[in-house]
Amino acid sequence: xxxxxxxxxxxxxxxxxxxxxxxxxxxxxxxxxxxxxxxxxxxxxxxxxxxxxxxxxxxxxxxxxxxxxxxxxxxxxxxxxxxxxxxxxxxxxxxxxxxxxxxxxxxxxxxxxxxxxxxxxxxxxxxxxxxxxxxxxxxxxxxxxxxxxxxxxxxxxxxxxxxxxxxxxxxxxxxxxxxxxxxxxxxxxxxxxxxxxxxxxxxxxxxxxxxxxxxxxxxxxxxxxxxxxxxxxxxxxxxxxxxxxxxxxxxxxxxxxxxxxxxxxxxx
Amino acid sequence: xxxxxxxxxxxxxxxxxxxxxxxxxxxxxxxxxxxxxxxxxxxxxxxxxxxxxxxxxxxxxxxxxxxxxxxxxxxxxxxxxxxxxxxxxxxxxxxxxxxxxxxxxxxxxxxxxxxxxxxxxxxxxxxxxxxxxxxxxxxxxxxxxxxxxxxxxxxxxxxxxxxxxxxxxxxxxxxxxxxxxxxxxxxxxxxxxxxxxxxxxxxxxxxxxxxxxxxxxxxxxxxxxxxxxxxxxxxxxxxxxxxxxxxxxxxxxxxxxxxxxxxxxxxxxxxxxxxxxxxxxxxxxxxxxxxxxxxxxxxxxxxxxxxxxxxxxxxxxxxxxxxxxxxxxxxxxxxxxxxxxxxxxxxxxxxxxxxxxxxxxxxxxxx
Amino acid sequence: xxxxxxxxxxxxxxxxxxxxxxxxxxxxxxxxxxxxxxxxxxxxxxxxxxxxxxxxxxxxxxxxxxxxxxxxxxxxxxxxxxxxxxxxxxxxxxxxxxxxxxxxxxxxxxxxxxxxxxxxxxxxxxxxxxxxxxxxxxxxxxxxxxxxxxxxxxxxxxxxxxxxxxxxxxxxxxxxxxxxxxxxxxxxxxxxxxxxxxxxxxxxxxxxxxxxxxxxxxxxxxxxxxxxxxxxxxxxxxxxxxxxxxxxxxxxxxxxxxxxxxxxxxxxxxxxxxxxxxxxxxxxxxxxxxxxxxxxxxxxxxxxx
Numbered sequence: 007x008x009x010x011x012x013x014x015x016x017x018x019x020x021x022x023x024x025x026x027x028x029x030x031x032x033x034x035x036x037x038x039x040x041x042x043x044x045x046x047x048x049x050x051x052x053x054x055x056x057x058x059x060x061x062x063x064x065x066x067x068x069x070x071x072x073x074x075x076x077x078x079x080x081x082x083x084x085x086x087x088x089x090x091x092x093x094x095x096x097x098x099x100x101x102x103x104x105x106x107x108x109x110x111x112x113x114x115x116x117x118x119x120x121x122x123x124x125x126x127x128x129x130x131x132x133x134x135x136x137x138x139x140x141x142x143x144x145x146x147x148x149x150x151x152x153x154x155x156x157x158x159x160x161x162x163x164x165x166x167x168x169x170x171x172x173x174x175x176x177x178x179x180x181x182x183x184x185x186x187x188x189x190x191x192x193x194x195x196x197x198x199x200x201x202x203x204x205x206x207x208x209x210x211x212x213x214x215x216x217x218x219x220x221x222x223x224x225x226x227x228x229x230x231x232x233x234x235x236x237x238x239x240x241x242x243x244x245x246x247x248x249x250x251x252x253x254x255x256x257x258x259x260x261x262x263x264x265x266x267x268x269x270x271x272x273x274x
Numbered sequence: 275x276x277x278x279x280x281x282x283x284x285x286x287x288x289x290x291x292x293x294x295x296x297x298x299x300x301x302x303x304x305x306x307x308x309x310x311x312x313x314x315x316x317x318x319x320x321x322x323x324x325x326x327x328x329x330x331x332x333x334x335x336x337x338x339x340x341x342x343x344x345x346x347x348x349x350x351x352x353x354x355x356x357x358x359x360x361x362x363x364x365x366x367x368x369x370x371x372x373x374x375x376x377x378x379x380x381x382x383x384x385x386x387x388x389x390x391x392x393x394x395x396x397x398x399x400x401x402x403x404x405x406x407x408x409x410x411x412x413x414x415x416x417x418x419x420x421x422x423x424x425x426x427x428x429x430x431x432x433x434x435x436x437x438x439x440x441x442x443x444x445x446x447x448x449x450x451x452x453x454x455x456x457x458x459x460x461x462x463x464x465x466x467x468x469x470x471x472x473x474x475x476x477x478x479x480x481x482x483x484x485x486x487x488x489x490x491x492x493x494x495x496x497x498x499x500x501x502x503x504x505x506x507x508x509x510x511x512x513x514x515x516x517x518x519x520x521x522x523x524x525x526x527x528x529x530x531x532x533x534x535x536x537x538x539x540x541x542x543x544x545x546x547x548x549x550x551x552x553x554x555x556x557x558x559x560x561x562x563x564x565x566x567x568x569x570x571x572x573x574x575x576x577x578x579x580x581x582x583x584x585x586x587x588x589x590x591x592x593x594x595x596x597x598x599x600x601x602x603x604x605x606x607x608x609x610x611x612x613x614x615x616x617x618x619x620x621x622x623x624x625x626x627x628x629x630x631x632x633x634x635x636x637x638x639x640x641x
Numbered sequence: 642x643x644x645x646x647x648x649x650x651x652x653x654x655x656x657x658x659x660x661x662x663x664x665x666x667x668x669x670x671x672x673x674x675x676x677x678x679x680x681x682x683x684x685x686x687x688x689x690x691x692x693x694x695x696x697x698x699x700x701x702x703x704x705x706x707x708x709x710x711x712x713x714x715x716x717x718x719x720x721x722x723x724x725x726x727x728x729x730x731x732x733x734x735x736x737x738x739x740x741x742x743x744x745x746x747x748x749x750x751x752x753x754x755x756x757x758x759x760x761x762x763x764x765x766x767x768x769x770x771x772x773x774x775x776x777x778x779x780x781x782x783x784x785x786x787x788x789x790x791x792x793x794x795x796x797x798x799x800x801x802x803x804x805x806x807x808x809x810x811x812x813x814x815x816x817x818x819x820x821x822x823x824x825x826x827x828x829x830x831x832x833x834x835x836x837x838x839x840x841x842x843x844x845x846x847x848x849x850x851x852x853x854x855x856x857x858x859x860x861x862x863x864x865x866x867x868x869x870x871x872x873x874x875x876x877x878x879x880x881x882x883x884x885x886x887x888x889x890x891x892x893x894x895x896x897x898x899x900x901x902x903x904x905x906x907x908x909x910x911x912x913x914x915x916x917x918x919x920x921x922x923x924x925x926x927x928x929x930x931x932x933x934x935x936x937x938x939x940x941x942x943x944x945x946x
Contacts, residue, residue: 028861028862031860031861031862034864034866034867035863035866038867038870041870048883049712052881053881060716138883180689185690185696186693189697192697192701193700196704201708202707202711207707208707351762354766355766356762358942372942377768379767384762384766389759390760393679396683400679404676404679407671407675408668408768408769410668
């Protein structure tokens with residue numbers, strides 16, 4: 007058990023080396039992913055000018071919402087689905103399957119490392135923006151809140167990993183998946199709360215979103231940070247997050263195994 | 275056309291003291307190095323090509339030989355205008371290539387074995403049409419050229435299939451045809467047979483020969499497959515560490531480097547045990563000491579032996595006769611040494627000029 | 642092969658006498674159209690991808706519309722742009738984004754690839770301006786449908802501006818008044834079109850400049866996408882940004898001339914002279930990007946291996 011853990015640790019360190027070589031690329035992707043939220047925060051800034059609150063958010067809350075949401079979204083959104091389809095399409099997977107390391111786990115490990123790299127490259131520009139907007143940032147974190155927030159972020163990452171692995175596994179059956187990815191990414195943006203706080207969305211969208219895991223990856227952690235969630239609801243939300251994470255990881259794992267069987271059956 | 279009949283024409287390509295130095299920055303080690311590199315970076319110069327000179331006459335087929343990183347591709351890139359040289363001058367058809375004048379570019383073509391100009395998802399015919407526009411060919415010229423190349427390269431069945439479905443060999447043929455559509459006067463080939471299987475390699479060489487027989491085309495080719503050069507080119511330029519170490523005909527190169535011949539003897543009966551083999555070896559060595567041409571035992575086993583003799587074919591024949599008079603053999607073969615071996619020997623020797631073998635030179639202080 | 646003899650003479654092939662002097666220039670548009678056709682036929686081979694992308698494009702468009710609508714439902718206007726004006730602005734931005742996605746972005750992404758893989762070498766040996774060829778070689782039509790949505794949004798916004806007689810804080814435009822629909826209206830449409838073209842050229846120049854970094858930083862595969870978030874700044878009114886950024890968007894990073902300038906022209910917020918200013922700015926940045934390109938190419942041809 008321990009030795010197999012070390013195997014993935016070593017693999018993680020190796021991908022860190024790889025990431026270092028591509029840090030310019032990481033910076034670009036961080037900017038591409040994070041820039042939209044910053045711009046939207048600025049738009050709110052101009053809109054609020056003469057208003058005390060909009061949709062239950064004060065100006066400070068709104069600005070903080072976007073700043074936190076962008077960081078959470080960047081940190082918890084891996085993109086291994088593209089790596090998976092690449093490996094399957096190029097037939098690289100066959101080579102990896104002969105190695106004594108589980109490819110499913112490896113995808114999560116190496117993508118996690120890449121996430122950290124991307125976040126580090128994002129940090130400088132993020133901090134500059136935060137410094138300029140420092141007047142509007144409110145931090146009312148109690149230790150309990152902080153604990154809630156951190157666990158929520160971690161769980162959000164696991165939920166996302168499950169979703170992305172599931173999405174990537176589709177490539178075992180469907181050859182052209184990029185269009186699908188694009189559509190889902192769009193829904194993700196809207197229903198996760200990255201574009202707007204979910205409470206501002208039209209009611210019917212909020213209702214639909216309630217049945218989906220998306221709201222737990224950005225909106226929920228961010229609201230926890232803003233201290234806008236009562237303790238009871240927070241605990242309930244964390245519980246639901248755990249459920250989603252477990253369900254998605256298990257389902258994606260099953261689908262992955264099923265897909266592998268298909269892949270090996272065809273002969274890759 | 276005949277190889278030897280060089281009219282007193284002006285050369286198609288002239289290179290004089292052509293040099294190319296790349297500068298890179300040394301990657302600092304550790305955090306301290308990284309911090310230091312903010313203020314001071316050590317510049318490392320790598321001389322890829324060190325002042326080479328040569329000319330190529332019209333219709334000549336010249337092969338550039340050399341190990342990886344010897345400077346052949348860099349030279350080719352300077353001649354096709356992709357790279358500016360650090361020093362020296364070059365003329366191709368009277369133009370300075372790196373000025374990239376359209377009138378010159380219309381007369382040359384470059385094929386790179388590892389890079390493709392064909393569109394991956396589209397049939398090669400579509401790329402041909404694009405080239406028709408780029409090279410401003412008239413429709414009638416284009417049709418005639420296409421017809422000729424299709425026949426010559428046997429492309430009929432390949433032109434309308436998406437390139438991604440072609441084999442590497444088929445793709446290379448299309449690549450070549452795409453480059454020849456505009457009837458270039460000078461064709462540059464950079465490792466054209468790389469990655470091809472032996473049959474495709476042979477075919478490609480055959481097509482090139484065929485095409486050159488029909489049109490008076492000057493071909494400059496780089497390769498590290500000796501066979502390419504041996505079959506296509508009379509003249510070979512050997513480059514190592516950025517310096518020309520040989521420029522002349524292949525046969526001269528072989529003769530100069532090796533009047534060596536290999537004599538392969540197959541024993542009449544396999545030598546049964548160690549003792550007999552030792553005896554045989556000893557008697558061969560005695561023969562070697564007494565013969566007019568000393569020979570060397572290159573290989574030796576229970577079934578056969580290979581001997582190395584200097585002095586060319588006659589000496590080898592005489593030596594073989596001398597041996598077979600004494601030792602019973604079932605078969606005698608006299609072979610020329612492998613060109614690959616000659617090359618390996620050439621490359622392993624130090625460069626003719628310049629003491630800097632590695633080609634690396636620190637120039638940090640010059641920054 | 643008698644025909645060959647003339648061509649091997651080592652001199653540029655002489656052209657037939659009857660060809661007009663501008664004939665060589667005609668090859669540039671012809672090449673662009675030929676490439677467009679080839680790309681379309683290639684794209685049609687991947688139909689699922691095509692429709693997926695088209696659908697996703699429409700969805701993204703709708704999503705940002707939700708963002709704008711939510712704000713407008715609470716405030717009525719953004720930085721002095723009321724709902725109809727915002728629709729004109731967003732529609733205009735969408736048209737530009739669709740066209741940029743069709744021709745600018747695919748080529749810029751490919752450019753980074755060419756430099757990374759060294760395939761640029763082969764393009765450099767072609768008797769054609771490399772920058773031009775690199776800029777018209779790749780087309781992608783999947784997102785182009787958005788231009789229609791954009792056009793619809795512009796029409797919708799314009800209709801409501803007229804209905805409310807200018808409305809909100811937007812100055813009533815004499816040019817758009819139904820009573821004086823004659824030449825002034827045509828003039829504002831004309832200046833809209835001119836500044837739209839200028840905006841397109843400006844986007845091209847800025848995108849090219851952002852991509853040239855690849856000549857120095859080779860390991861940056863995503864560089865072709867770097868300009869996407871920057872371009873998105875132009876989706877909103879420039880006056881909505883903090884003063885410092887506004888100043889930047891009017892000078893060094895002139896995003897004010899992307900969607901806001903044409904929209905202002907159409908809404909009568911700017912004089913027709915504004916369109917000429919747009920053209921001048923676009924021209925200036927085209928020159929800068931050309932200089933940048935030549936500089937990068939010089940670096941390439943002295944540093945690449």
